[in-house]
Amino acid sequence: MTGPRVAVAGVHGHGASHVRNVARLAAAGRAELVGVADPRPTEGVRAFDSLEALLAATDVDVVIISTPIQTHVPLAELAMRAGADVLLEKPPTASLAEFEALSAVVAETGRACQVGFQAQASEATLKLADLVAAGQLGEIRGISAVGKWVRTAKYFQRARWAGKRRLDGVDVVDGAVTNPLAHATAAALLLDRSTGVDDVRSVETELYRANPIESDDTSTVRIVTARGTTILIAVTLCAEEHLEPAVIVHGTEGDAVLEYASDRIGETKYGRADLLENLLAHRADPAVPLYVPLAATGGFTRVVEAVRVAEPPREIPDELIRWEGEGPERRPIVLDVEGWIDRASDELALFSELGAPWTKPSQRES
Structure with a gap:
């Protein structure tokens, strides 16, 4: 058993911790890291220079987005319209207008969007x-x-x-x-x-x-x-x-x-729950609430x-x-x-x- 197929967009800096977390879950058979997207070269994992290219090449259940703030909304929308749920780093958007636009995409697609406020x-x-x-x-x-x-x-x-x-x-x-x-x-x-x-x-x-x-x-x-x-x-x-x-x-x-x-x-x-684990649990059973929708x-x-x-x-x-x-x-x-x-x-x-x-x-x- 490999579990849901997970991709990470943005793997340098804080994004590296997300890759390690997916690898931890993969070792336990609870997830599969199917690729990463980053314009900078990445070694040791199947890599793409953009999230669009990654989504075109492979099926993905969950996308973790740890990219520059101004890219959050377009990348989250891209992932959700491709049928993936999203773990989106904070701050989720740079404006109230962007927040309203992204909220509309969540409502339209029915996808889950968890925000990375770990606390x-x-x-x-x-x-x-x-x-x-x-x-x-x-x-x-x-x-x-x-x-x-x-x-x-x-x-x-x-x-x-x-x-x-x-x-x-x-x-x-x-x-x-x-x-x-x-x-x-x-x-x-x-x-x-x-x-x-x-x-x-x-x-x-x-x-x-x-x-x-x-x-x-x-x-x-x-x-x-x-x-x-x-x-x-x-x-x-x-x-x-x-x-x-x-x-x-x-x-x-x-x-x-x-x-x-x-x-x-x-x-x-x-203790503290893991936001990705919570998102995966919500995917398996929508009755499990997200910590940070x-x-x-x-x-x-x-x-x-x-x-x-x-x-x-x-x-x-x-x-x-x-x-x-x-x-x-x-x-x-x-x-x-x-x-x-x-x-x-x-x-x-x-x-x-x-x-x-x-x-x-x-x-x-x-």
């Missing part, structure tokens, strides 16, 4: 969502998500689309909020059970950058959900050191901290849309940045950004409301 399949995330819904933290004052990450110049040089808002006239929206730390926003929305496109009432954005890029690398975003919950996102890729991201639920009976990358609530570590990323996509239409990120003044490293390892550190992120999280406030120094007009702007 949504974490027992820790789902456990905390249940605790919140059951009122065990009391009345919820708000939810905050914090990310203090380190990214060097090499990260933004890895591909033409990295760090871009648009490329060749097409939306990319590759910023700290929408891509590397997207899981923080998605998890916060799940904890409030506000994952749908109509579950978000408003989004305020404050986008800044220390790197010489188009997109944001240091930002606060405030979401108000339809149920009235305030969700405050405070993130940077310019921290002193790379720390575990967290989502904090602020309740009248206490706070709960979810470290979604390691599946922890406080000191307790939980496309529809459950609508709330997140409203945040992507707000970032997309926002003014370009403001440049953080040189005097507020310390640079370290050389060449590909060069990186900016925004001075005391960790303290401002902690304050934003605690007070559910935007950087400008707290008076963070980079939010004040510089001499060049005044």
Whole structure:
């Protein structure tokens, strides 16, 4: 028994982990890796330079798409119209219009589209969502998500689309909020059970950058959900050191901290389901629900849309940045950004409301 026939589009970078995961399932007789699609040469597996060529050459049951953001929608549509189900990396789309278009393809074709928000399949995330819904933290004052990450110049040089808002006239929206730390926003929305496109009432954005890029690398975003919950996102890729991201639920009976990358609530570590295994189980029995169907990323996509239409990120003044490293390892550190992120999280406030120094007009702007 070989199991469903699986192909992977985009196998360099994060896509390599998908190839390894399919190989793991193949070794257990639960799937078959029938090919990969990538314009760059790939060894050790049947390879095609495009997904179109792969689908024309072989039958495929599931396509995993781990390609540049701006290619997600056309490739997912191509796969679904060819009769395949899809595991689509996050962010699923670069705009609300693209989300609506892809949702229409899902409805028309009847294919499954699972989105790669792994933290949504974490027992820790789902456990905390249940605790919140059951009122065990009391009345919820708000939810905050914090990310203090380190990214060097090499990260933004890895591909033409990295760090871009648009490329060749097409939306990319590759910023700290929408891509590397997207899981923080998605998890916060799940904890409030506000994952749908109509579950978000408003989004305020404050986008800044220390790197010489188009997109944001240091930002606060405030979401108000339809149920009235305030969700405050405070993130940077310019921290002193790379720390575990967290989502904090602020309740009248206490706070709960979810470290979604390691599946922890406080000191307790939980397990995590595999999104591809879940998709295969859903294919075998549609009564098995997907952990992250496309529809459950609508709330997140409203945040992507707000970032997309926002003014370009403001440049953080040189005097507020310390640079370290050389060449590909060069990186900016925004001075005391960790303290401002902690304050934003605690007070559910935007950087400008707290008076963070980079939010004040510089001499060049005044």
